[in-house]
Amino acid sequence: MSAIHDTDTAPAAGSRLGWAVADSWTMTRRELAHWARRPAQVVVGLLFPVMMLLMFGFLIGGGRGVDGDFRAYLVPGMLTMTMAFGLEATMLAVTQDLGKGVVDRFRSMPMNSGAVLVGRSVADMLQSAVGLLVMTAVGYAVGWRWHEGYASFLGALGLLLLLRFAMLWIGIHLAMVAGTPDMVQAVQILVWPVGFLSNAIASPASMPPWLGAVVEWNPLSATATAVRGLFGNPGAGGDSWAAAHAGLLAVAWPVALVAVFFPLAVKRFRDLGR
Known part of the structure; x- marks a missing residue:
């Protein structure tokens, strides 16, 4: 009778999945509500990459080693860099929830343990999609x-969002490691050299051979090159293996990064209460 009772009261797999989705959507709505209360922060986050695009496109001018229309080369590169920038908002939100004990309160409630992270990631991806459309x-x-x-256009946007998804989980993990907003700002500084050490603005052909090789293997360079190819913009080709197989690397790099940092972030989150 005990075995029968346990079987009857155990939640079905479909029910558990449904509750996990519902909890994750509740956490997503919580993040969206924060947007509504702080619209200025959202607007600044959307306008910053626009300012960067206009600055490099009009004030600074042509890129090194770029033949033809520089703006046709620049826009896909800036779209790619946008997927790396702006992570500090997510990272700060995670550290603030940790510091205020919000995460501990959520963990004490009868809800899916991963819903907090999933909700944060979904909200970030929604904002990233809006940012892509604005850019x-x-x-x-x-x-x-x-x-x-249009199929190639949507494919390019898909590659960009895939890169963002990978960068997002790197940011969530580093935020939990950093623990405080002050440390997050220190970690965020590292995004700048990674972003500029790519072919988003300048061609690797204009760089010293050793530096050009490093740039071509940057995950951001792979996505930028693949996106240029899908858009039909200049800068999509190259003689190196990395440039010739940019489409493959634009998928392989984010998948590999998610495979590493997603489990690390989940494990770190589960260990917080121990």
């Missing part, structure tokens, strides 16, 4: 065009 519209306004079909 694409601004690029179109300044004269950038894509020359392939």
